[in-house]
Amino acid sequence: MSEYSGVRGTVWFHAFTGQSSPMHGDPKSVLTGDASLSNEHARFLCVVPDPHGRFPCARHGEVGLEEAFTLAARVREVIEHDKNTIKRPIVAIVDVKSQAYGRREETAAIFLAAAAAADAYGSARLAGHPVIALVVGHALSGAFLTHGYQANRILAFDDDGVMIHAMHKEAAARVTRRSVGELEKLGKEIAPMSYDIRDYAKLGLLYKLLHVENPEKPSQQEIRNVQNELVAAIADARSGPVDLRNRLESAAARETRKASLLVRTRLEAQWLEK
């Protein structure tokens, strides 16, 4: 159940927008759609598998070159369009396997593609657009940095199919020379290492954890509930500053990110010395 299935993104994108296809000219791996959320008009974006994609290393739900630049373009479209008007919300539906691991990707600077998408999301946020990330499945490493981690507010489902982490278990086990079982055990003692989304929630980075009985086949009521939560998150984002300080000011962060807070206080105190 905790394996990436690549299904949830499509399901929830359709649930919110009624659409299943990419915008004209976009690769099949990026779904972009505009739809209402209560009295807001939001843009939804999602990365999904495309087994026939142009890049062999980006066909199974990875965020590669095309995905990153398409996200960047579709987000920038909203920024440009709303320049002199109300800033629409932008919702990243996140269920991504990983970044794309390929020679073509490295040659053509996937690091810059990823930065371009993060730039677009972050710039939207700085311009006053409420940017929301809804993690419905996996949110790994570079893929999450690219699509979702610049959001004002992050929401996630609370089941075993949801995972936010820096490296998937098998690779992490290999690199740290431990067994997967040992890693899971370590995650119980050391919250930031845990693969369990409920432990991730203790880090104070999440706005809210949502319960959905069957995230791959949600009921109409459940979809409405999640939409209401998105609306609340949007309102909360609009009421706060455009930076990411809420991630350090949450009650959970004040417990688990004490060292971060100490660093900030210390650095500020020493900034003006002498």
Place this chain on the structure above:
Amino acid sequence: MEQIELTYPASRNVNKKAHVGVVGSGDLEVLLEPAEGEVARVFIRTSVDGFRDTWKAVLDRFFAKYDGAVRIEINDAGATPGVVHLRLEQAVEVSER
């Protein structure tokens, strides 16, 4: 990770604190600070367990020639006695500039 504490007599004051080294593989960092009293205290944290006797031998040798009243902290990632001694001498050199 092992923690080792050692104490040595001291007979003079030290003016300046010093920091040398990096906690890299086979290396260590040394933080040396002036301390009150006639004692030098050494606090070692090392990722390589079971070498308490070796640490004591290295520090005994170092303090046979050094008599500053200091607090020394060492964060070690598997340095050889030679490298430990070198870093200690570097720290002393910086503190006496």
Place this chain on the structure above:
Amino acid sequence: MSSKGYSPDFFDRQSFIELDARERAKALFDEGTSRELVGPFDRVESPWLPMQGVTPQEDDGCVVMKGKIAGQAAVVVALEGAFQGGSVGEVSGAKMTAALDLACADNEKGIRTSAVILLETGGVRLQEANLGLAVIAEIMASILALRKYAPVICLTAGTVGCFGGMSLAAGLASYVVMTREARLGMNGPEVIEQENGSEEFDSSDRALIWAIHGGEQRYATGLADALVGDDTPQVANAIRLLVSKGIPPVHRSSQVALYRNRIAKLDTSQQWDPKEFRTLWITNDSNEDKR
């Protein structure tokens, strides 16, 4: 005395790569203007490493210094590549974000303050996993905010290079400075080989690694703004020039149409020879894209 055919330049060269993070940071400032903030004696170390039997470092592998570069206020944040591979943990990441945020606040008060980030890093520190990843997102956010006012310059000199999540920070920078020895990329050769086999990337092929990730290739493909020799005065000078230059008219990461078009025009049916790639990927730039 025989000089054995080496030019005097070789002997006079002051290697920048051989310096540790603290020495590298100091070398970039105008003489006598720098001081370190939250240094080792502040003892703000990782809460997570000792729990796992890993010896922490008192500055958590991140050096923050403030001073003047080319007469202007600047902050330099340097990751120590020799400590945990320069990987980003809760504290080292917090030092970087806080420094960038304070520089940004100074700019908002009218004090133009640039930032130079020295990245020798493999990305997220796995022992701190989600806090490492989260703080990299925060570093990226801080770069986006600061670079509106003053340049954020990324310097990668080697030997570790800049990989993983921190490569996105390099991607957001106003300018990227590299040596030939340095490498910059999201995924290193070992990771690619692990995920997609040695056909995709033979991680023992050093020539291939530098042909794709190395400073010379990144510079030749327009992804780095300066290529410098491993010589401290040269490096410092390149940084000074960029601080004085100010922010570019458009940041590289904002030039979406240009790069999207380049990617769209690539023939993905085979791998590309890195040297050929240099001309290949600008072949189809429209006249509009060319600046």
